[in-house]
Amino acid sequence: MVTVNQQRVPRKRTYLMCSPEHFAVEYAINPWMDVATPVDRELAVKQWDRLRETLVGLGHEVHLLTPEPGLPDMVYAANGALMVDGSVYGARFKHEQRAAEAAAHRAFYESQGWRFIAPSETNEGEGDFAYVPEAHGGLILAGHGFRTEIPAHAEAQEALGRPVVSLHLIDPRFYHLDVALTVLDDSNIAYFPGAFSAASQRVLAQLFPAAVIADDADAMAFGLNLVSDGANVVLNSEATGLAGTLKAAGYTPVPVELAELKKGGGSVKCCIAELRH
Numbered sequence: 001m002v003t004v005n006q007q008r009v010p011r012k013r014t015y016l017m018c019s020p021e022h023f024a025v026e027y028a029i030n031p032w033m034d035v036a037t038p039v040d041r042e043l044a045v046k047q048w049d050r051l052r053e054t055l056v057g058l059g060h061e062v063h064l065l066t067p068e069p070g071l072p073d074m075v076y077a078a079n080g081a082l083m084v085d086g087s088v089y090g091a092r093f094k095h096e097q098r099a100a101e102a103a104a105h106r107a108f109y110e111s112q113g114w115r116f117i118a119p120s121e122t123n124e125g126e127g128d129f130a131y132v133p134e135a136h137g138g139l140i141l142a143g144h145g146f147r148t149e150i151p152a153h154a155e156a157q158e159a160l161g162r163p164v165v166s167l168h169l170i171d172p173r174f175y176h177l178d179v180a181l182t183v184l185d186d187s188n189i190a191y192f193p194g195a196f197s198a199a200s201q202r203v204l205a206q207l208f209p210a211a212v213i214a215d216d217a218d219a220m221a222f223g224l225n226l227v228s229d230g231a232n233v234v235l236n237s238e239a240t241g242l243a244g245t246l247k248a249a250g251y252t253p254v255p256v257e258l259a260e261l262k263k264g265g266g267s268v269k270c271c272i273a274e275l276r277h
C-alpha cells in the first residue's frame, strides 16, 4: 500500500439530523430490512447520539429535525432534500410509507427562510444526490435505478443551477447513491464501481481519475455511507478495510458503531443531511 503524506484540511459543516426515537423496521422496502429482526430502539438512540456528539466534537454544527411517530425511517435525514448554495430541492419519496417525511423536511427548511423548490419528480434527496463543490466548478452526482427517477435529475439541475451527472445504479443492495459513492473533500470522491453500470463507471473514471476505489466488502459494510469534512471521515466501525484505505490516502478515519440503524438499511451518511447555506 502506498502511503500519501498529504495534509488534509477540514472545513466546518452544518448538518441536519433526526433522532431515531420512533425508529422501527415495520415494513421492508430495501434488501437490508427484515421485519422479523428485532430492533433495539434504545440502543439505536444511543448510537445515533454518539454519532451526533462525534460531529459536534469535530467542530461541526448540528441542527435537529423533530421526529414524528408513525415515520420510523425519519432518522435517515439525508433523504429529505438536497441543499446547494442556500437553495433546497425537496424530496418526493418513492414509497408511500415514507411520503409524509417530505413535508416535515419542507417545514424545517422553510422555517429557516431558505429558498425551497418543491419537486414534481420522485427523488430521495441526498440519498441519491451528492454535491462536489470544486469538481468541474461544482457538480451534482445523481443516482437512478431504484429510488430517484431520471426526470428528477433534470429538475434538480434547473432548481439548483449546477450540472447534474446521471449515474445508473444496478445492484439492489446499493439502492441509493450514498451507499455506493461518497464525497471525501471539495473535489474528490470514493466509490464502489460494481454498483454502477459499465457506462456510469466510465463516466466516474473520466470525471474523478484520482478517486478512492472501494471494494464489495467495503460497500457491504456500509463503509461508503460516510460523512467527511475534508480531513476527518466519520464511518461505520465495521468498515475496517475502507478505514485503512482512507488512512493511507491521508484522511483520518473516525469509526462509529451504528449496527441498529443498519437494520433499516442505512448508516452514517443516511442519518446526516448537509446544510450548504
Ligand SMILES: CN(C)C(=N)NCCC[C@H](N)C(=O)O
Binding pocket: 029, 030, 033, 073, 076, 078, 079, 098, 126, 127, 175, 176, 178, 179, 225, 264, 265, 266, 267, 269, 270
Ligand atoms: C444509505 N441510504 C440507503 C440512505 N440514504 N437512506 C437509508 C434509507 C433507509 C430506509 N429504510 C429506506 O429504505 O428508504
